[in-house]
Amino acid sequence: MSIGRVIILFVCIGLVSFDFNPEIAATEYIEAYKDLAVVEMYRTGIPASITLAQGLHESHYGTSKLAKEANNHFGIKCKNYWTGKTYYHKDDDFNRKGQLIESCFRAYETDIDSYIDRSNFLSQTERYSPLFNFDKTDYTAWAYGLKFCGYATDDNYAQKLISKIEKYNLYLYDTSEDPFRQLIKH
Secondary structure (H helix, E strand, O other): HHHHHHHHHHHHOOOOOOOOHHHHHHHHHHHHHHHHHHHHHHHHHOOHHHHHHHHHHHHHOOOOOOHHHHHHOOOOOOOOOOOEEEEEEEEEEEEOOOOOEEEEEOOOOHHHHHHHHHHHHHHHHHHHHHHOEEEEEEHHHHHHHHHHHHOOOOHHHHHHHHHHHHHHHHHHEEEHHHHHHHHHHH
8 A cells, every 4th residue: 555545544533633623722832933023013013912913913912824934924915116026916906807816925034024014014105104193002902003094904803903912912022121121230
């Protein structure tokens, strides 16, 4: 019996499971990116909870093709001024005939580049400037503000972010100490 048939047999009788477990994926994602989210919070003022919730949601816990192949954790599209690497896949753009077409997304060398660019995108784009009037611990205002400013087309986007923040206690990172201040103390 060939190795391919053995694998198919194991999958068919349930000996091998390829089930996605969102709880494990979420825990691993948060552990991997929490420090980066806090660093970006101190650099730009964007709450770490919002950054992590968006990363979890937009990258499907770091497992989406966009996150894996383009290191894009936030679904940021190219825009006409983007001069960096690109990645194309179907999302929510349609041609004049109403057919779904591939959208241009930003591609990054590393996950860190994705986090930094997303922070810069929000902090340097005029339409998101109202967000920076909110306190960094007011994740509810930030979530609804992102939706209001046009970050996502999903009507339930704010509620989805808030749900993740509360489910995984991401709001605790909004009061984390500045990691650079910790380095200076030592």
